[in-house]
Amino acid sequence: MRGWPVTLSEGPVGLRPLRHRDAAVWRDLRVRNADWLRPWEPTNPETPLFRTGLGPYVSMVHTMRREARQGLALPWVVTYEGNFVGQLTIGAIVWGSARSAQIGYWVDKQVAGRGVIPTAVALAVDHCFFTVGLHRVEANIRPENTASRRVVEKLGFREEGIRRRQLHIDGAWRDHLCYALTVEDVPGGLRARWLATAKQAFPRSPS
DSSP, X not given: OTTOSOOEXXXXXXXXXXXXXXXXXXXHHHHHTHHHHTTTSBOOTTSOSOOSSSHHHHHHHHHHXXXXXXXXXXXXXXXXXXXXXXXXXXXXXXXXXXXXXXXXXXXXXXXXXXXXXXXXXXXXXXXXXXXXXXXXXXXXXXXXXHHHHHHHHHTTOEEEEEEXXXXXXTTEEEEEEEEEEEGGGOTTOHHHHHXXXXXXXXXXXXX
8 A cells, every 4th residue: 555654753743553562562551541441442242352461462463464455454553752652543444436544543541631642643644645545534433532522623523423333332332423534624734734723732741
């Protein structure tokens, strides 16, 4: 796929491809953030989401790399000041006359609120629109997930309605709000618009 693999960055925020050697860090982050993430993470109805072994990560990397080679996904690690702090995936890519995709992300609770995910989303969307050649990116978010909704609303994603019982999450089939952007919505790029409008994209950590 054009534009993959690739590493992107803006200030302390970065996006890079998944690596096998990230397995231990990924496991530790997922276990430590289990309660923070559980209400929002898609699950297989028959498979537990959070495990202490490395097997799920290795399987995920193999699957994501295969989908990337097939032009179906762009799976990134989110970094902050060089440290692994989350993931962002452009998935469900459809080519042909649609040229659309869906975006999903999670971040370590310890760095939430520092502009990490809005910046990462802006970097990813610009790459999808202006390098990969997609036309539309959607974010489907549970109505109760106010933090994630704030991310896309700050970035100017358009709310387009509700999708009933779209994904299995936290033990049940959940409704999701659909947010979307098309390339016409951000002629100058989403990253530039976000950085221009954010009052303080990277607030300092308390000393």
